Amino acid sequence: MTTPLRRTVQPRPGLDLVLREAGGGTPVLLLHGAPGPGSIAPLIDHFSPHHRVLAPVHPGWDDTARPDDLDSVTALAALYLDLLGHLDLSDVTVLGTSFGGWVAAQMAVDDRHHQIARLVLMDAIGPVVPGQPLTLPSGPPPADPSPAAAAPAPRNGPSPQTLTALRAYAGPHLQDPGLLPRLAAFTCPVLVLWGENDQVVTPAYGRAYAAAFPHAQFELIPGAGHLPLREEPEATFAAVDRFLA
Numbered sequence: 498m499t500t501p502l503r504r505t506v507q508p509r510p511g512l513d514l515v516l517r518e519a520g521g522g523t524p525v526l527l528l529h530g531a532p533g534p535g536s537i538a539p540l541i542d543h544f545s546p547h548h549r550v551l552a553p554v555h556p557g558w559d560d561t562a563r564p565d566d567l568d569s570v571t572a573l574a575a576l577y578l579d580l581l582g583h584l585d586l587s588d589v590t591v592l593g594t595s596f597g598g599w600v601a602a603q604m605a606v607d608d609r610h611h612q613i614a615r616l617v618l619m620d621a622i623g624p625v626v627p628g629q630p631l632t633l634p635s636g637p638p639p640a641d642p643s644p645a646a647a648a649p650a651p652r653n654g655p656s657p658q659t660l661t662a663l664r665a666y667a668g669p670h671l672q673d674p675g676l677l678p679r680l681a682a683f684t685c686p687v688l689v690l691w692g693e694n695d696q697v698v699t700p701a702y703g704r705a706y707a708a709a710f711p712h713a714q715f716e717l718i719p720g721a722g723h724l725p726l727r728e729e730p731e732a733t734f735a736a737v738d739r740f741l742a
Contacts (some may be wrong), residue, residue: 524548567666581612591739
C-alpha cells in the first residue's frame with residue numbers, strides 16, 4: 498500500500514488546500530466523492546508506480562476549512578484548475594468518482610489553458626439527463642447519492658461538516674441542468690465507466706453522459722453498482738489502464 502505525502506499548498510493566496518501526493522511521471526489528479534479521501538486510496542496505490550498522483554481533499558471534508566466563496570461545483574473546479582497552474586502541470590489525466598466526477602467534468606469544460614489531456618468519470622453525477630433522474634435514498638438529506646455504498650469510511654456515515662460542504666457545492670438536487678450541453682466543449686479523450694447495477698445513476702444516464710462528449714467511450718463494469726472501484730476493482734483498473742494505454 499502506498500503512503501502518500503500529505504502537505505498543504507496554496508493554489509491561491511491565503512487558501513490552504515490539503516493535498517496527498519505520491520509517485521512520479523505523467524500527472525493524474527484524483528477527485529473523491531462524498532465518502533471522502535479514503536475512498537480513493539486504491540487509485541493512489543494503482544497509479545503511483547507510474548504516475549505522479551495528486552489527490553486533494555475537497556475543502557470541507559476531513560475537518561478542513563471551506564471558505565465561503567467555495568460555494569458551487571464551478572468554484573471547486575476553478576480551484577483545482579488553479580492548483581494545476583500553481584504546480585505548473587500539463588498533460589493531466591483527471592479522474593473523478595461520483596461527486597468527484599461532476600467536479601472533473603466541470604474542470605474539463607472550463608479548462609481554458611488546455612492542461613487536461615484525458616478525463617475518466619466513474620459513475621459520475623452532475624448533469625440533468627432527461628428521463629434519468631437520480632434515485633436518492635429515503636431519509637435525511639444525503640451526503641452522496643449512494644451513502645449506503647459509501648464505505649470504506651472510518652465513521653458511521655458522513656459528518657455534519659461533510660454534509661454541509663456537499664450541500665454548499667452541489668445544491669439540494671445534486672444536479673446542474675446546464676452542464677450536459679456544455680460537455681461538447683471538451684474535445685480530448687474521455688472514458689466513462691459505469692457499474693452495471695448502479696441504481697443511483699443508471700447505465701442509461703452514464704451512456705447519455707458519454708454521448709455528450711465528442712470523443713468519449715462508455716464501458717460497463719459487470720457486477721458493480723455505484724462504486725465499481727470497491728465492488729469490482731480488477732475490472733475497473735483494467736478498463737482504466739486500457740484507456741490510458
